[in-house]
Amino acid sequence: MSHYKIILSGGGTGGHIYPAIAIANELKSRFPEAQFLFVGAKDRMEMEKIPQAGYDIEGLWISGIQRKLTLKNLIFPFKVINSLWRARKIVKTFKPDVAIGTGGFASGPLLFVAASNNIPTLIQEQNSYPGITNKLLANKAKRICVAYDGLERFFPKEKIIKTGNPVRQGLLDIDTKTVQAKNFFNLKHGKYTLLVIGGSLGARRINELIEKELDFFDTQNIQIIWQCGKLYYQQYKIYNNTKNVQVYEFLNNMDFAYAAADIIVTRAGASSVSELCIVGKPVIFIPSPNVAEDHQTKNAMAIVDKNAALIIKEEDIDADFENKFSQLVASPEKQKELGTNIKKLALVNATKQIADEVEKLLKTK
Numbered sequence: 001m002s003h004y005k006i007i008l009s010g011g012g013t014g015g016h017i018y019p020a021i022a023i024a025n026e027l028k029s030r031f032p033e034a035q036f037l038f039v040g041a042k043d044r045m046e047m048e049k050i051p052q053a054g055y056d057i058e059g060l061w062i063s064g065i066q067r068k069l070t071l072k073n074l075i076f077p078f079k080v081i082n083s084l085w086r087a088r089k090i091v092k093t094f095k096p097d098v099a100i101g102t103g104g105f106a107s108g109p110l111l112f113v114a115a116s117n118n119i120p121t122l123i124q125e126q127n128s129y130p131g132i133t134n135k136l137l138a139n140k141a142k143r144i145c146v147a148y149d150g151l152e153r154f155f156p157k158e159k160i161i162k163t164g165n166p167v168r169q170g171l172l173d174i175d176t177k178t179v180q181a182k183n184f185f186n187l188k189h190g191k192y193t194l195l196v197i198g199g200s201l202g203a204r205r206i207n208e209l210i211e212k213e214l215d216f217f218d219t220q221n222i223q224i225i226w227q228c229g230k231l232y233y234q235q236y237k238i239y240n241n242t243k244n245v246q247v248y249e250f251l252n253n254m255d256f257a258y259a260a261a262d263i264i265v266t267r268a269g270a271s272s273v274s275e276l277c278i279v280g281k282p283v284i285f286i287p288s289p290n291v292a293e294d295h296q297t298k299n300a301m302a303i304v305d306k307n308a309a310l311i312i313k314e315e316d317i318d319a320d321f322e323n324k325f326s327q328l329v330a331s332p333e334k335q336k337e338l339g340t341n342i343k344k345l346a347l348v349n350a351t352k353q354i355a356d357e358v359e360k361l362l363k364t365k
């Protein structure tokens with residue numbers, strides 16, 4: 001029987017959403033008859049991105065807990081109770097054969113309820129340091145797919161499988177898309193292209209840096225695709241189509257963005273890092289210092305330590321950026337070396353391996 005019912009839950013940021021979409025797409029190609037339902041958090045990105053990818057989604061009233069005492073924290077227990085109740089209704093109505101969680105707050109109640117109803121659950125952890133939701137869910141999960149070594153510090157060892165992070169199919173063949181990509185972005189062919197990515201939500205300090213360096217880029221004859229994030233778009237859109245700059249709040253065609261780029265300046269969220277390994281181009285990481293356990297620096301250092309990318313700490317960008325950037329641009333050899341080395345770190349079969357694990361769970365049911 002292949003009329004499986006599959007629930008996927010994860011969201012809040014792109015880092016949790018795109019792995020879920022990649023897994024769903026792979027399962028859909030294996031089981032065209034299967035039914036899929038996503039569960040996310042109301043008002044978060046997934047409510048827009050999942051339907052765009054062609055799937056149904058239900059939103060729970062849930063959010064993270066803040067570190068200080070705020071009104072939001074006082075209503076947090078009510079959100080948990082409400083979302084557990086809603087998750088229970090969703091699970092009872094949809095009757096999934098398996099539940100897959102990719103992190104983010106909504107996956108907490110949904111996977112908890114699924115596991116409590118004896119539905120096999122698989123969680124996928126993108127980072128080298130797990131988020132709180134996956135840590136709470138680990139004991140009830142049947143399988144835990146991870147992308148880094150050393151996760152047995154947090155999860156039961158016998159459940160862990162190192163697969164890498166799932167990456168959307170379209171990113172696997174970007175080398176064939178350069179011309180199409182440059183046309184798509186209206187870029188000049190043959191002109192050096194910088195891609196700036198601030199993570200799925202955008203990065204304030206990277207935006208400030210890019211704004212400050214626009215003249216510098218101009219003197220270097222560089223054209224730029226600048227993803228500044230939804231929150232910052234109003235502020236930076238004035239630069240759109242000036243000095244060879246294109247400003248986007250969000251890039252819906254990451255394959256084209258990567259294909260058009262000669263060099264990439266980026267945050268170091270886990271999915272971005274996995275994608276950049278597949279892309280194989282010279283990268284300068286500016287990790288966010290504002291995430292749990294400084295995990296973006298760890299994500300980036302796993303690459304930098306293999307001489308496969310450069311890193312500039314956020315606190316050093318004003319002092320170091322121009323130097324490091326222009327040295328790299330001036331050295332085609334160094335760019336080639338970094339691009340070749342980062343590609344060696346790619347785990348290209350992650351999505352397939354995770355789908356294999358899901359299949360095993362479906363078949364043992």
Ligand SMILES: CC(=O)N[C@H]1[C@@H](OP(=O)(O)OP(=O)(O)OC[C@H]2O[C@@H](n3ccc(=O)[nH]c3=O)[C@H](O)[C@@H]2O)O[C@H](CO)[C@@H](O)[C@@H]1O
Nearest residue numbers: 013014015018126199200227250251254269270271272291
């Ligand atoms: C500030 C924050 O909490 N960041 C976390 C968040 O990052 P964030 O949501 O930025 O996650 P990632 O960098 O892992 O992934 C971003 C995803 O969004 C896509 N994308 C991004 C920009 C864009 O314009 N278009 C687009 O499609 C990327 O291709 C990628 O697939 O989740 C990651 C995975 O748990 C964590 O490692 C990050 O630390």
